Amino acid sequence: MKKGRIFEIREFTLHDGPGVRTTVFFKGCPLRCAWCHNPEGQSFEKETMTRKDGETVQCGQDWDAAVLAEDLLKNADIMRQSGGGVTFSGGEPLSQAEFLLQIIPILKSRGVHLAVETSGYADVETYRSVIAEMDFVYQDLKLLDEVEFRRWTGGDLKIVLDNISWLRKSGVPFVFRVPLIPGVNDSESSGGKFRAFAGKDMIEYLPYNNAAGVKYRMLGREYALKEVVS
Numbered sequence: 001m002k003k004g005r006i007f008e009i010r011e012f013t014l015h016d017g018p019g020v021r022t023t024v025f026f027k028g029c030p031l032r033c034a035w036c037h038n039p040e041g042q043s044f045e046k047e048t049m050t051r052k053d054g055e056t057v058q059c060g061q062d063w064d065a066a067v068l069a070e071d072l073l074k075n076a077d078i079m080r081q082s083g084g085g086v087t088f089s090g091g092e093p094l095s096q097a098e099f100l101l102q103i104i105p106i107l108k109s110r111g112v113h114l115a116v117e118t119s120g121y122a123d124v125e126t127y128r129s130v131i132a133e134m135d136f137v138y139q140d141l142k143l144l145d146e147v148e149f150r151r152w153t154g155g156d157l158k159i160v161l162d163n164i165s166w167l168r169k170s171g172v173p174f175v176f177r178v179p180l181i182p183g184v185n186d187s188e189s190s191g192g193k194f195r196a197f198a199g200k201d202m203i204e205y206l207p208y209n210n211a212a213g214v215k216y217r218m219l220g221r222e223y224a225l226k227e228v229v230s
């Protein structure tokens with residue numbers, strides 16, 4: 001059985017879906033968004049983060065699906081009473097689809113509501129196999145121009161758009177999430193493009209998170225958007 005690599009488990013979250021939830025952050029992402037506010041979630045490898053005082057934090061822990069499911073289920077009563085559940089985030093959770101597909105049936109068999117936050121950057125079979133099992137999807141919309149998408153995330157926009165086409169037909173409830181990045185996608189014209197693309201589908205805008213710079217320093221990395229936060 002494939003193990004999953006997780007870099008954080010956050011209990012009692014309120015903004016990653018309905019009710020009280022536990023959010024599981026998967027380590028590793030195929031994209032490299034310049035603004036990424038979870039840089040410790042990008043590498044698939046385990047990493048060490050060093051605080052200002054020299055103390056270190058290990059980032060990335062390997063879990064068996066059954067063990068992780070049991071850990072998540074300890075809050076199942078609170079989740080159920082509040083209409084909450086578990087949200088898979090990251091990093092990119094779909095990059096560990098084999099592991100996800102082991103844990104999903106265990107949680108579902110106990111009536112846990114499941115949501116995922118995804119960039120949509122996965123091959124079509126992987127995307128469909130996981131999304132079809134979800135009760136709710138947060139689908140990122142970062143940029144709608146191919147060249148800009150490549151420039152700021154390193155990826156191929158077509159992969160995301162193909163998956164979104166399927167999502168729209170799938171019947172799985174979803175919302176588009178747009179992280180607003182100063183100077184990248186926060187102009188009037190970008191806003192117009194997002195609204196036109198979303199049409200009748202729901203769209204949520206996330207304010208720019210300027211706390212990410214500290215995490216880059218802790219990883220010994222340069223924050224590409226540091227001029228935005230200074």
Ligand code: SF4
Pocket residue numbers: 029030031032033035036037038039041042090091092119
């Ligand atoms: S898709 Fe998300 S986790 Fe991956 S690099 Fe972009 S912001 Fe970071």
